[in-house]
Amino acid sequence: MSSASNESLYREVARKLRNKIKDGVYPLGSKLPTEVELAEELGVNRVTVNRALATLRAEGWTRTHRGVGTFVRDFMPITRETPRRFSRARREQGGARGAFAGELAEQDLSYETRTVVERVRPPQHVAEVLGVSAEEISVVMRARYMSVKAPAGRTVPYQIAITYVPLEIAEGTAIEEEDTGIGGLSSRLADLDQAQAELDDTIEVRPPEPEEEFLGLNEDQRVFDIFHIGETRDGRPVKVTTFVIPTHLSKLRYRVQVTD
Numbered sequence: 001m002s003s004a005s006n007e008s009l010y011r012e013v014a015r016k017l018r019n020k021i022k023d024g025v026y027p028l029g030s031k032l033p034t035e036v037e038l039a040e041e042l043g044v045n046r047v048t049v050n051r052a053l054a055t056l057r058a059e060g061w062t063r064t065h066r067g068v069g070t071f072v073r074d075f076m077p078i079t080r081e082t083p084r085r086f087s088r089a090r091r092e093q094g095g096a097r098g099a100f101a102g103e104l105a106e107q108d109l110s111y112e113t114r115t116v117v118e119r120v121r122p123p124q125h126v127a128e129v130l131g132v133s134a135e136e137i138s139v140v141m142r143a144r145y146m147s148v149k150a151p152a153g154r155t156v157p158y159q160i161a162i163t164y165v166p167l168e169i170a171e172g173t174a175i176e177e178e179d180t181g182i183g184g185l186s187s188r189l190a191d192l193d194q195a196q197a198e199l200d201d202t203i204e205v206r207p208p209e210p211e212e213e214f215l216g217l218n219e220d221q222r223v224f225d226i227f228h229i230g231e232t233r234d235g236r237p238v239k240v241t242t243f244v245i246p247t248h249l250s251k252l253r254y255r256v257q258v259t260d
Helices: 003-022 035-042 046-059 088-095 099-106 124-130 184-191 210-215
Strands: 062-065 069-072 078-082 110-120 139-149 155-166 198-206 223-231 237-246 250-254
Touching: 003 035, 003 046, 035 046, 046 062, 078 099, 088 099, 088 184, 099 110, 099 184, 124 139, 124 155, 124 237, 155 184, 155 210, 184 237, 210 237, 223 250
Parallel strands: 078 250
Antiparallel strands: 062 069, 110 139, 139 155, 155 237, 198 223, 223 237
16 A cells, blocks of 8 residues: 555544544543454455554544543533623623633633732733833733633633733722632723724644643644734723633634624
């Protein structure tokens, strides 16, 4: 068999396994048959199965524990729907602590988070957006390391979100608390008459960086790097957030009204 045929064969095997996961033949969180069993089932050799499984791991469809086996992903990608996710009704629905909590609740999922809140000197590019000084402590930074609690009991690192709010807005308010309350940071900004009326997202797909090891990714996987700006109705930027999310854990959906 030619090398080209081998190339197409392992991709075809990966496609078949991917579809079986989507169709529920191999349920979320379940253990896959062994490579030998899959090779027999699909009528190919073990090397082909191994290459197919490596592809699925890079895509986030499976995970492998050495000496234990290969398991199907814990949950399907979570849809991050903009601008709906930022509406007050959505982010406060059922007592949710923000947009992310509301999205998870729709899939009967929950989360845990480690939050670090500090007054800091912002990076230069953030200072320029917010119109504050990069040379002095001028913002409140909220760094959140968020994991999804999967139905099978595993906790899956999902995103790193680092937010900056001008100190003149956040100082002495709930924005400086670890728990910002129902609706999260966006609702607290609204309470301070700094409601966001316009959002600007710049999205890059890139390899994970060493300081993002919390996400537990390998060099074959990629992340969405979302640079998010929230502005008030009068055009003042009041919040900058960088979201770093593994691409296999999220779908980005944007709905935009077009006006002349």
